[in-house]
Amino acid sequence: MNENLSDRESRIAWRLTQLVILAFLAIFLFSITDNDSDEISIELPNAALEDETELTNNLPIATDEMKLTTSSTIQNKQASRSFTFIATGELLIHEFVADAADSYGSIGFDFSPMFKRVAPIISGADLAICHLETPLSTDNSVLEYYPTFQVPYELADAIKFAGYEGCSIASNHLLDNGIKGLEATIGHLESSGIKANGGSTKSGNTMPSLFNPGGISVAHFSYTDLMNCDVDGSCGGAILPIDPPWLVNHLEVKKIINDAETAVRDGAEFVIVSLHWGKAYSSEISASQEEVINKLLSSDSVDLIVGHGAHVIQPVLRISNKYAVAGIGNFLSNQPGDERRLCSQCPESTQDGMITWFNISEFPDGNISVTDAGYVPTWVDRSTYEIVPIGVSEPDNVEPADIRRSENRTSGVIGEDLRRLVFRN
Numbered sequence: 001m002n003e004n005l006s007d008r009e010s011r012i013a014w015r016l017t018q019l020v021i022l023a024f025l026a027i028f029l030f031s032i033t034d035n036d037s038d039e040i041s042i043e044l045p046n047a048a049l050e051d052e053t054e055l056t057n058n059l060p061i062a063t064d065e066m067k068l069t070t071s072s073t074i075q076n077k078q079a080s081r082s083f084t085f086i087a088t089g090e091l092l093i094h095e096f097v098a099d100a101a102d103s104y105g106s107i108g109f110d111f112s113p114m115f116k117r118v119a120p121i122i123s124g125a126d127l128a129i130c131h132l133e134t135p136l137s138t139d140n141s142v143l144e145y146y147p148t149f150q151v152p153y154e155l156a157d158a159i160k161f162a163g164y165e166g167c168s169i170a171s172n173h174l175l176d177n178g179i180k181g182l183e184a185t186i187g188h189l190e191s192s193g194i195k196a197n198g199g200s201t202k203s204g205n206t207m208p209s210l211f212n213p214g215g216i217s218v219a220h221f222s223y224t225d226l227m228n229c230d231v232d233g234s235c236g237g238a239i240l241p242i243d244p245p246w247l248v249n250h251l252e253v254k255k256i257i258n259d260a261e262t263a264v265r266d267g268a269e270f271v272i273v274s275l276h277w278g279k280a281y282s283s284e285i286s287a288s289q290e291e292v293i294n295k296l297l298s299s300d301s302v303d304l305i306v307g308h309g310a311h312v313i314q315p316v317l318r319i320s321n322k323y324a325v326a327g328i329g330n331f332l333s334n335q336p337g338d339e340r341r342l343c344s345q346c347p348e349s350t351q352d353g354m355i356t357w358f359n360i361s362e363f364p365d366g367n368i369s370v371t372d373a374g375y376v377p378t379w380v381d382r383s384t385y386e387i388v389p390i391g392v393s394e395p396d397n398v399e400p401a402d403i404r405r406s407e408n409r410t411s412g413v414i415g416e417d418l419r420r421l422v423f424r425n
Helices: 002-033 095-104 119-123 155-162 178-191 253-265 287-297 400-414
Strands: 039-043 067-070 082-091 127-132 166-168 195-197 209-211 218-224 270-276 304-308 313-319 322-328 330-332 352-362 368-381 386-389 422-424
Touching: 082 119, 082 270, 082 304, 082 322, 082 368, 119 155, 127 155, 127 270, 127 304, 155 178, 166 218, 178 195, 195 209, 195 218, 218 253, 253 270, 253 287, 287 304, 287 313, 287 322, 313 352, 313 400, 322 352, 322 368, 330 352, 330 368, 352 400, 368 400
Parallel strands: 039 422, 082 127, 082 330, 127 166, 166 195, 218 270, 270 304, 304 322
Antiparallel strands: 039 067, 082 352, 209 218, 313 322, 352 368, 368 386
């Protein structure tokens, strides 16, 4: 009788122990899956950080083993599909930028070292789109940097290295080298695995670049409201729309909405529109820009606007749960100029840019929209032409005061609708 009681007590004690273990595991799993945070974390499988404080100066060079993960404070936990999206500013390749790439390359030009500090952030997004303002050379036999551009084609490989899937190419410089230059730009990008949008050498209607991050069908369009050169090679100002119109996507509100509506009818679930526009070197959004933004975002078919062209940061507007970044600034350039090519009209802010980040999610009702938005300010170190993600990976050889001034210039312009992203290990 005593033995049976002892066995029974042992079984009961074991059951209670199992329940305690299960309860502990449940609490632990809940704590790691329900961890709402304002942070973006970087997983470094083979890199041990010295402490658990905010990453500032010790972000390593991007490797295949580095992975960026995110968590959103306002992401709907019931969302069945979602993706993260990154857009960056203008790639404007001047002489000194190309010279630095030439010095980095053992054979030909190598722009990838300029992206090494930002590549972990860009490649960590499910979808990343750049803005290429300068056309690529066919074979580098002819290179030009101003007033018309024809830059080393190896830039396409660096764009791929950085982690981009697509690029907007509609800009005032798109036809600097005529149809041949347009063909070369699209061809080199596509050879590197980058989808280009903004112009085409094939007749027909404006077609989007299509992506499928997170199982969501995304359409990307790119348009410009200014053109320097015409098809016949004459430069100094060309009238839009270009004839034939498919060569360059013209920024015209009705056309953009029609293009977006067609994309939605064809299955697109989220439409991103890149616009090359704005008054050069002005950090203020114009009344005409604001009018275009309001008209486009009032359409059910346009979900997000990304702007370029002013070479400086411009404000971010939020209308309901839709965003318009009027101007992302320069991402890589030699502005505000040097002894070889001074730019007297270029303010210090032409050295500033940002990485804009969005989390897009599907809700139970089927609606897909932005659920979180943030940014990382950037600054070009013109001693190396590295793009510096401020607060994430800052070089030791740069005066901290220069970076802080850039950081303050950017935060003072964009407004409060994009939150500053914080990185931790």
